[in-house]
Amino acid sequence: MAARWSLIGLTPERAGARSKSTSAQSQAQARRLLGLARLDVDAALAAGDSSIAGLDAGQVEARLQTFGRNVVGSESRAPWFVEIARRVVNPLNLLLLALAVVSILTSDPVGAGIMTVMVSVAVIVGYVQESKSSRAVAALRSMVSNTALVRRPDLPNGRGELPIEDLVPGDVVHLTAGDMIPADLRLLAAKDLFVNQSSLTGESMPVEKFAAPDTRCSAPLEAHNLCFMGSNVISGSALGLVAATGRDTTFGALASALATPRAPSTSFDRGLRRFVGLMLRFIAVMVPLVFLINGVLKDDWLEALMFSIAVAVGLTPEMLPAIVTFNLAKGALAMARKDVIVKRLPAIQNFGAIDVLCTDKTGTLTQDKVILERHVDAAGGDDARVLELAFLNSHYQTGLRNLLDKAVLTAVDPEQTQRLAAEFALVDEMPFDFERRRMSVVVRDTAGRHMLISKGAVAETLAICTQVQTAQGPVAFDADRQAEVRQVAHDLNADGFRVIAVGMREMAPPRMQYAREDERELTLFGFMAFLDPPKESAAEAIAALTRHGIVVKILTGDNDVVARHVCRHVGIDLEHVLTGPELDALDDAQLVAALPETQLFARLNPQQKVRVIEALRAQGHVVGFLGDGINDGPALRAADVGISVDSAVDIAKESADIILLEKSLAVLEEGVQEGRRVFGNILKYIKMTASSNFGNVFSVIGASALLPFLPMAPIQLLINNLMYDLSMTTIATDNVDDDFVATPRRWEMGNIARYMFVFGPVSSLFDYVTFGVMWFLLGLSHHPVLFQTGWFVESLLSQTLIVYVIRTARVPFLQSNPSLPLLVSTLGFCLLGILLPVSPLAGLFGFAALPHLYWLYLIAILVVYMLLAQGVKMLLIRRIGLN
Numbered sequence: 001m002a003a004r005w006s007l008i009g010l011t012p013e014r015a016g017a018r019s020k021s022t023s024a025q026s027q028a029q030a031r032r033l034l035g036l037a038r039l040d041v042d043a044a045l046a047a048g049d050s051s052i053a054g055l056d057a058g059q060v061e062a063r064l065q066t067f068g069r070n071v072v073g074s075e076s077r078a079p080w081f082v083e084i085a086r087r088v089v090n091p092l093n094l095l096l097l098a099l100a101v102v103s104i105l106t107s108d109p110v111g112a113g114i115m116t117v118m119v120s121v122a123v124i125v126g127y128v129q130e131s132k133s134s135r136a137v138a139a140l141r142s143m144v145s146n147t148a149l150v151r152r153p154d155l156p157n158g159r160g161e162l163p164i165e166d167l168v169p170g171d172v173v174h175l176t177a178g179d180m181i182p183a184d185l186r187l188l189a190a191k192d193l194f195v196n197q198s199s200l201t202g203e204s205m206p207v208e209k210f211a212a213p214d215t216r217c218s219a220p221l222e223a224h225n226l227c228f229m230g231s232n233v234i235s236g237s238a239l240g241l242v243a244a245t246g247r248d249t250t251f252g253a254l255a256s257a258l259a260t261p262r263a264p265s266t267s268f269d270r271g272l273r274r275f276v277g278l279m280l281r282f283i284a285v286m287v288p289l290v291f292l293i294n295g296v297l298k299d300d301w302l303e304a305l306m307f308s309i310a311v312a313v314g315l316t317p318e319m320l321p322a323i324v325t326f327n328l329a330k331g332a333l334a335m336a337r338k339d340v341i342v343k344r345l346p347a348i349q350n351f352g353a354i355d356v357l358c359t360d361k362t363g364t365l366t367q368d369k370v371i372l373e374r375h376v377d378a379a380g381g382d383d384a385r386v387l388e389l390a391f392l393n394s395h396y397q398t399g400l401r402n403l404l405d406k407a408v409l410t411a412v413d414p415e416q417t418q419r420l421a422a423e424f425a426l427v428d429e430m431p432f433d434f435e436r437r438r439m440s441v442v443v444r445d446t447a448g449r450h451m452l453i454s455k456g457a458v459a460e461t462l463a464i465c466t467q468v469q470t471a472q473g474p475v476a477f478d479a480d481r482q483a484e485v486r487q488v489a490h491d492l493n494a495d496g497f498r499v500i501a502v503g504m505r506e507m508a509p510p511r512m513q514y515a516r517e518d519e520r521e522l523t524l525f526g527f528m529a530f531l532d533p534p535k536e537s538a539a540e541a542i543a544a545l546t547r548h549g550i551v552v553k554i555l556t557g558d559n560d561v562v563a564r565h566v567c568r569h570v571g572i573d574l575e576h577v578l579t580g581p582e583l584d585a586l587d588d589a590q591l592v593a594a595l596p597e598t599q600l601f602a603r604l605n606p607q608q609k610v611r612v613i614e615a616l617r618a619q620g621h622v623v624g625f626l627g628d629g630i631n632d633g634p635a636l637r638a639a640d641v642g643i644s645v646d647s648a649v650d651i652a653k654e655s656a657d658i659i660l661l662e663k664s665l666a667v668l669e670e671g672v673q674e675g676r677r678v679f680g681n682i683l684k685y686i687k688m689t690a691s692s693n694f695g696n697v698f699s700v701i702g703a704s705a706l707l708p709f710l711p712m713a714p715i716q717l718l719i720n721n722l723m724y725d726l727s728m729t730t731i732a733t734d735n736v737d738d739d740f741v742a743t744p745r746r747w748e749m750g751n752i753a754r755y756m757f758v759f760g761p762v763s764s765l766f767d768y769v770t771f772g773v774m775w776f777l778l779g780l781s782h783h784p785v786l787f788q789t790g791w792f793v794e795s796l797l798s799q800t801l802i803v804y805v806i807r808t809a810r811v812p813f814l815q816s817n818p819s820l821p822l823l824v825s826t827l828g829f830c831l832l833g834i835l836l837p838v839s840p841l842a843g844l845f846g847f848a849a850l851p852h853l854y855w856l857y858l859i860a861i862l863v864v865y866m867l868l869a870q871g872v873k874m875l876l877i878r879r880i881g882l883n
Contacts (some may be wrong), residue, residue: 633655
């Protein structure tokens with residue numbers, strides 16, 4: 001058996017040893033399939049050590065052992081404990097857990113419990129949300145058919161439905177309309193077979209297939225007798241020999257490129273890591289400084305250690321994982337209401353950061369169906385007679401109708417259909433074949449005349465025409481007329497149409513049987529122009545994306561002529577077009593230089609799509625890619641956010657971050673805005689936390705150096721931090737200004753740093769004002785408990801209320817209102833902070849009731865602080881465009 005399979009390059013040794021690279025594997029597959037395509041049917045069966053009846057049980061078992069099951073590796077979900085561990089192991093969580101351990105060792109179980117709860121909430125919420133999304137995706141996958149009709153002598157009646165994974169090389173399978181191709185096949189027989197290979201090639205039109213040897217093809221996907229796993233049968237029927245299964249298929253070669261885990265290198269991941277790194281460096285410098293100052297000046301090193309731990313927790317944005325998860329989960333729920341499944345939560349924010357959207361053409365810009373767009377005479381003018389003749393041809397053929405026939409029949413209204421069916425009857429037909437590339441019917445009218453009507457490929461149909469129909473009647477089809485007619489067909493092709501010629505001949509004398517030899521001396525009536533039409537919503541959606549700062553680029557495997565036509569109809573300006581061969585001729589620097597002016601990339605293979613995306617990302621763009629085919633899998637992985645649809649092949653769905661239940665750019669545009677809202681609310685928390693933490697450091701260092709006691713007890717500092725963070729959990733519900741979602745948003749560490757270095761000192765200034773009021777005006781210099789309570793209340797209220805200033809670039813409440821949940825939570829925790837010193841818990845946490853005059857000073861301090869912060873913010877917006 002191995003010797004025979006080696007004729008086409010497939011040996012047991014090769015089945016067990018995988019190529020070291022996807023390109024090498026693809027080249028080996030191409031040679032193997034091309035070798036099989038060039039054999040005739042009997043030789044192909046012999047090469048596969050098979051027969052027309054299929055394989056017996058012994059052969060099947062042996063080949064299962066040799067080649068393995070017909071499955072393609074997929075991305076599997078790790079066990080729950082591994083998922084939990086991945087979420088625990090990040091710098092913020094590890095820092096908090098380490099501080100919790102130190103707190104336990106220093107007899108502070110309350111502080112340790114607070115920090116442990118923060119880590120647990122962030123980890124559990126993230127795990128639960130992504131688990132729900134994964135289950136939804138698994139439900140989609142379970143809807144895909146997974147059986148094939150196989151010939152085997154051991155089965156009842158010699159055939160039966162078997163799971164696709166049980167197929168082996170040498171099996172013989174039946175194909176009918178609607179079937180998915182279960183493996184790479186060499187056709188043994190075919191009748192009117194049309195296959196949709198768009199998931200592999202991006203070509204929108206179905207491809208005609210037949211069983212004869214193909215000695216002229218140079219690539220497997222061009223071979224007319226090969227079918228590939230992942231494509232599907234549009235019409236007709238066939239018998240096929242399984243040439244390759246599992247990872248050895250064309251599908252499998254692409255899947256191998258997707259086998260490596262996705263690196264956490266998206267725009268969101270990079271920005272989050274940079275911010276966390278900044279805060280950890282800040283903590284590493286400031287916390288030891290606080291520890292040394294308090295230990296030296298107060299000579300109580302244990303208390304200094306406890307206070308420095310509390311400061312470390314205060315400086316750590318410990319609720320950042322939870323806040324991020326809450327925001328992303330809310331965004332995922334909002335998208336779910338728009339029929340979108342979010343597989344990876346960070347992809348929600350990546351939506352908002354996208355400034356370049358790369359998408360395929362078929363089904364995204366187009367309706368993914370064939371319609372009859374025009375029916376013209378030989379001079380290019382509209383002609384109803386051409387449609388009538390084409391209708392009679394499609395209506396009366398007895399074979400399976402392809403998409404073009406259905407488009408013709410749909411173009412004729414019911415009343416006209418009834419009239420034509422009543423006026424004409426079928427006499428005979430000459431079925432389609434790939435040598436003639438046309439099909440003909442002979443019909444009889446009510447007067448008894450017989451007419452042969454033929455439609456087919458332009459070149460083959462023109463070759464049997466001797467006359468051409470004009471407004472004055474038939475004229476000779478001489479060289480001048482032929483040139484004019486071919487120009488009409490060429491112009492239609494250039495406009496992106498698939499063109500079919502229509503001719504007719506009156507048969508005299510009438511008879512009951514006709515043959516292919518009668519297809520001669522026809523009169524050419526004109527052409528049918530078919531199109532996969534643009535979606536009505538595509539132009540509006542692209543315009544909306546453009547308004548929101550997103551450049552749309554088309555990456556398609558289809559030809560550039562059709563793609564140009566579609567782009568023009570949906571409003572994409574084509575300054576420049578690059579095809580796959582042209583792309584290969586460019587080095588990386590030349591490609592980068594060509595990217596800004598190129599909106600359409602046509603005739604691309606999967607690796608070329610990845611190269612374009614990587615070049616865009618190298619320029620600093622945040623790239624989204626929308627695709628649904630096997631050939632889109634690598635590009636979906638390479639993009640910052642991969643987007644697919646529920647009707648996509650499994651590999652595309654597994655590679656994507658987001659799955660749309662409707663393949664629509666309009667849904668994407670809504671997703672972009674949702675992503676920007678999510679990111680806006682995450683950014684609010686980061687800006688507020690970073691600036692308040694930075695300000696608190698100045699306050700703590702100064703107070704530690706100036707005061708004879710700690711400015712706040714460690715447990716008070718932890719409670720202050722916890723209450724502030726809990727008040728911010730509703731930030732996910734907050735309203736986001738329209739001008740924020742109008743443009744792409746990404747991490748800008750310089751912007752965050754400016755908030756820290758400007759608003760931090762402003763916050764610290766009012767802390768020192770509070771210290772001065774309590775020390776000099778209220779006389780609390782000898783009352784550490786009252787002093788600590790006073791700063792606790794002022795610190796909590798000032799950093800919580802400042803959210804109203806920082807959450808918007810506008811004037812708060814007058815031009816931009818917070819959400820009701822945010823308003824309730826912030827005011828609620830402020831009220832709790834005010835009541836805590838007079839509650840039964842006051843003694844437990846070291847609080848005492850404050851003098852009445854303190855509250856008057858506090859109101860004045862908070863009002864001036866809010867006004868000054870608003871003024872500084874407006875000044876920065878005008879001066880440096882801070883947002």
